[in-house]
Amino acid sequence: GESVGLHLPTLSVQEGDNSIINCAYSNSASDYFIWYKQESGKGPQFIIDIRSNMDKRQGQRVTVLLNKTVKHLSLQIAATQPGDSAVYFCAEKSGSQGNLIFGKGTKLSVKP
């Protein structure tokens, strides 16, 4: 069936370095993608989104890249900080009611 998945389950980076979290999706008809950050015991927090008519979108310290040719999505975090430590999920909008399909998640650990 259709699914959204992640290449790396865990990622450990040094404080100040850039982080890249990857996601593969399989539904070529998907037109909206979102990255969420989830800290332990909390709900997902919206980070950034992108529509399929765009290749790149930038926010504050974060950039999302979309490669529709290979159905790949990535989240780049610049100058990673300890507060960025969390699990990051990509999500794909699916269905007529706008429900999201979540990937497995990547745990980002930032070493001071």
Added chain:
Amino acid sequence: GAVVSQHPSWVICKSGTSVKIECRSLDFQATTMFWYRQFPKQSLMLMATSNEGSKATYEQGVEKDKFLINHASLTLSTLTVTSAHPEDSSFYICSAADRGTDTQYFGPGTRLTVL
């Protein structure tokens, strides 16, 4: 930004009892709310989609008679876990979609523990 609240944040109940979880959009109207379930170290699994004024749409494998959903207003949806059992223990998270946009905002989650 848009805020979604959940109540309670955690609950412990005895097996066989029912538990109601509320999800509220505080500063926007949500015609659609979603209920998710998350087990430890796993991703979010959609349980049902709740539309204001109509019956909820349940995902395959989710018992509608066990997980009762009511979306009585544009700012409130409730999930009732009926006759709870230990296997229902989980982290339940709701989200609300802002009218006119695709963005879903999530609540802080409710930790349910069934003894």
